[in-house]
Amino acid sequence: xxxxxxxxxxxxxxxxxxxxxxxxxxxxxxxxxxxxxxxxxxxxxxxxxxxxxxxxxxxxxxxxxxxxxxxxxxxxxxxxxxxxxxxxxxxxxxxxxxxxxxxxxxxxxxxxxxxxxxxxxxxxxxxxxxxxxxxxxxxxxxxxxxxxxxxxxxxxxxxxxxxxxxxxxxxxxxxxxxxxxxxxxxxxxxxxxxxxxxxxxxxxxxxxxxxxxxxxxxxxxxxxxxxxxxxxxxxxxxxxxxxxxxxxxxxxxxxxxxxxxxxxxxxxxxxxxxxxxxxxxxxxxxxxxxxxxxxxxxxxxxxxxxxxxxxxxxxxxxxxxxxxxxxxxxxxxxxxxxxxxxxxxxxxxxxxxxxxxxxxxxxxxxxxxxxxxxxxxxxxxxxxxxxxxxxxxxxxxxxxxxxxxxxxxxxxxxxxxxxxxxxxxxxxxxxxxxxxxxxxxxxxxxxxxxxxxxxxxxxxxxxxxxxxxxxxxxxxxxxxxxxxxxxxxxxxxx
Numbered sequence: 259x260x261x262x263x264x265x266x267x268x269x270x271x272x273x274x275x276x277x278x279x280x281x282x283x284x285x286x287x288x289x290x291x292x293x294x295x296x297x298x299x300x301x302x303x304x305x306x307x308x309x310x311x312x313x314x315x316x317x318x319x320x321x322x323x324x325x326x327x328x329x330x331x332x333x334x335x336x337x338x339x340x341x342x343x344x345x346x347x348x349x350x351x352x353x354x355x356x357x358x359x360x361x362x363x364x365x366x367x368x369x370x371x372x373x374x375x376x377x378x379x380x381x382x383x384x385x386x387x388x389x390x391x392x393x394x395x396x397x398x399x400x401x402x403x404x405x406x407x408x409x410x411x412x413x414x415x416x417x418x419x420x421x422x423x424x425x426x427x428x429x430x431x432x433x434x435x436x437x438x439x440x441x442x443x444x445x446x447x448x449x450x451x452x453x454x455x456x457x458x459x460x461x462x463x464x465x466x467x468x469x470x471x472x473x474x475x476x477x478x479x480x481x482x483x484x485x486x487x488x489x490x491x492x493x494x495x496x497x498x499x500x501x502x503x504x505x506x507x508x509x510x511x512x513x514x515x516x517x518x519x520x521x522x523x524x525x526x527x528x529x530x531x532x533x534x535x536x537x538x539x540x541x542x543x544x545x546x547x548x549x550x551x552x553x554x555x556x557x558x559x560x561x562x563x564x565x566x567x568x569x570x571x572x573x574x575x576x577x578x579x580x581x582x583x584x585x586x587x588x589x590x591x592x593x594x595x596x597x598x599x600x601x602x603x604x605x606x607x608x609x610x611x612x613x614x615x616x617x618x619x620x621x622x623x624x625x626x627x628x629x630x631x632x633x634x635x636x637x638x639x640x641x642x643x644x645x646x647x648x649x650x651x652x653x654x655x656x657x658x659x660x661x662x663x664x665x666x667x668x669x670x671x672x673x674x675x676x677x678x679x680x681x682x683x684x685x686x687x688x689x690x691x692x693x694x695x696x697x698x699x700x701x702x703x704x705x706x707x708x709x710x711x712x713x714x715x716x717x718x719x720x721x722x723x724x725x726x727x728x729x730x731x732x733x734x735x736x737x738x739x740x741x742x743x744x745x746x747x748x749x750x751x752x
Contacts, residue, residue: 259280259281259282259283259397259398259400260282260283260284260397260398260399260400260401260406260407261282261283261284261398261399261400261401261402261404261406261553261554261556262282262284262285262353262357262360262367262400263349263353263400263402263554263555263571264352264353264356264554264568264571264572264575265400265402265553265554265555265556265571265572265574265575265578266282266284266398266400266401266553266554266575267282267353267356267357267359267360267365267575268303268307268309268356268571268572268575268576268579269398269400269553269575269576269578269579269582270282270360270363270365271307271308271309271356271359271360271363271365272307272308272575272576272579272580272583272679273579273582273583274360274363274364274365275308275363275364276579276583276679278582278583278586279366280360280364280365280366281365281366281368282357282360282365282366282367282368283368283369283370284357284367284368284369284370285369285370285371286369286371287350287353287354287369292348292349292350292426292487292533292535293346293347293348293349293456293457293458293487294346294347294349294456294565294567294568295321295324295344295345295346295443295456295565296344296345296346296347296568296569297338297344297565297566297569298338298342298343298344299569300344300345300568300569300572303569303572303573303576304572306576307356307572307575307576308359308363309355309356309359312355312356312358312359313345313355316347316351316352316355317459318345318346318347318348318351318352319345319346319347319441319457319458319459319484320343320344320345320346320441321338321343321344321345321346321441321442321443321457322337322338322341322343322344322439322441322442323335323336323337323338323344323439323442323443324336324442324443324444324445324565325437325438325439325442325443325444325445326444326445326446327445327446327447327517327518328445328446328447328617328620328621329447329620329621329623329624329625330624331517331518333438333518335438335439335442346441346443346456346457346458347568348458348459349568352568395549396549396550396582396585396586397549397550397551398550398551398553398578398582399550399551399552399553399556399557400553400554400556400575400578401556402554402555402556403536403555403559404556405552405555405556405557406556407550407552407556408542408552408556408557411544411547413542413543413544413552414540414541414542415540415541415542415543416538416539416540417538417539417540419632419633420493420495420496420629420632420633421493421494421495421536421538422491422492422493422494422536422537422538422539422561423491423492423493423494423499423534423535423536423537423538424489424490424491424534424535424536424537424562425489425490425492425505425508425509425512425531425532425533425534425535426487426488426489426531426532426533426534426535427487427488427489427509427528427529427530427531427532427533428458428485428486428487428488428528428529428530428531429485429486429487429488429522429523429526429527429528429529430485430486430526430527430529431486431525431526431527432525433525435457435484435486435522436521436522437522440457440484441457441484442457443455443456443565444456444518444519444522445563446516446517446518446519447621447624447625448512448515448516448517448625449515449625449627449629450492450493450496450497450512450515450625450627450629451490451491451492451493451512451515451629452490452491452563452621453488453489453490453491453512453513453516453519454488454489454491454562455486455487455488455489455519455522456486456487457484457485457486458484458485458486458487459484459485485529486522486526488513488519488522488523490509490512490513490516491537491562491563492508492512492629493628493629493632496628496629497511497512498511505532505534506532509531509532537559537561537562538559539558539559539560539561539611539614540558540559541557541558541604541607541611542557542558542603544600545557545558545599545600545603545604546581546596546597546599546600546603547596548592548596551578551581551582551596551599552603553571553574553575553578554570554571554574554575555567555571557574557603557607558603558606558607560607560610560611560614561610561611561614563614563617563618564610564613564614566610570606570610573606574603574606577599577602577603577676578599579679580595580676580679580680580681581595581596581598581599581681583679583680584680584681587680588680588681591674591680591681591682591683594674594681594683595674595681597674597693598674598675598681601693601694605694615633615634615635618630618633618634618635619634619635619636622634646745647738647741647742647745648741649745650741650742650744650745651737651738651741653744653751654717654740654741654744654751657751659715659716660711660714660715660716660717660720661715661751661752662711662712662744662749662750662751662752663711663712663749663750663752664708664711664712664748664749664750665747665748665749665750668687668708668748669687669688669689670685670686670687670688670705671685671686671688671695672684672685672686673685673686673688673693673694673695675697684697685697685705687704687705687748689746689748699738699739699742699743700731700735700738700739701729701731701735702724702728702731702735702736702739702740703728703729704739704743704748706724706727706728707724707739707740707743707749708743708748708749710723710724710727711740711743711749717737717740720740721733721736724736
């Protein structure tokens with residue numbers, strides 16, 4: 259395994275826990291720091307990977323939501339549902355925490371100079387595996403943007419559209435930041451780009467050892483404990499970067515174009531930076547093959563606008579471990595497992611790409627500039643089935659009683675799926691993608707729903723019957739799944 263970021267450490271820890279000998283090659287710890295947001299839903303992944311306690315000990319800033327100025331000067335304050343909290347993390351600290359947990363699970367970790375930045379680590383690791391007959395020849399490329407294996411196989415594909423560069427710097431205020439909630443991720447669109455900001459522990463705490471975080475006594479309510487990473491997302495060809503301008507000058511010039519962020523830093527001091535990051539999106543033609551997987555950012559990179567990059571990496575690492583385990587212990591399922599991983603990674607990348615294009619298209623009318631017109635895509639609205647689901651929900655709500663039956667034309671066939679720590683074949687609804695199929699919508703088992711629905715004339719009764727038969731789900735999720743089944747014509751209203 260090469261690469262020790264969230265994807266690599268997640269996969270490595272799980273595989274070691276499941277009894278496999280795991281060798282992880284990564285780069286030495288560096289000085290590069292980047293703060294990112296993790297949504298509350300990451301807690302399920304932390305639990306599945308087995309690192310929840312370590313994440314809690316790390317003392318990351320806990321966030322209650324986002325504040326957004328998107329195509330408007332009016333803020334949109336978005337609190338996480340049901341009082342849930344996410345995390346604001348520095349990526350280098352998160353990596354250290356998770357690598358430490360991987361080592362505790364028995365992963366052999368080797369730090370090779372230039373590891374994630376070039377092909378040397380992969381070459382050394384591959385040759386060592388070939389010399390040791392006791393090691394399985396299974397390589398997980400978790401090297402992020404470096405994409406050692408992805409590039410060697412010629413699988414990486416960049417979009418034809420414009421490139422994007424992130425310029426990030428750290429700022430401090432002696433007084434509380436003038437925002438609705440200091441723990442929030444902040445996002446603002448402006449004429450030639452968009453900006454985001456994430457709170458982090460004060461700069462003097464950044465060099466701490468992860469195990470010492472709790473001793474700092476930091477509390478979210480302490481107004482002077484938070485610095486902020488503030489980033490601008492720019493098109494390098496439409497800024498002074500293309501004309502040889504310094505990153506610092508370009509960064510400050512872009513900040514000056516913002517309405518809200520420029521006010522935020524008016525009474526703040528510049529601490530460090532800016533650091534430059536290539537934020538251009540890419541994907542792979544293939545994510546898995548005989549004996550190898552492209553995991554996390556090694557396979558695809560999604561627009562930072564989604565704030566889901568680290569969550570995507572964690573999920574990819576979790577799935578990569580399951581697929582690798584299946585290939586090693588169930589040889590008959592090997593090809594099914596590899597195909598499932600490749601299809602799932604492609605599906606995740608495509609879904610995030612649609613979401614980002616939707617957000618960019620939403621803000622474009624407020625900013626008549628090529629940065630926005632070149633990234634907007636009106637077609638994404640047509641691909642969204644939310645209106646159909648909303649219409650189906652209203653149809654069910656207005657009806658005096660529930661009267662539905664499974665569509666006789668529906669196809670239910672075995673397809674690969676995750677069960678525990680393995681890929682198995684299970685019955686699924688075969689719809690628009692015949693190679694995949696659908697079994698769950700928002701945690702609701704569709705096959706159970708299709709079986710029970712014809713026998714109940716009222717939605718509350720159907721919901722109670724479902725809870726007796728299957729895993730607990732929230733009522734809003736159940737209603738959404740029922741409306742989706744009607745909108746997709748898996749259930750036909752009589």
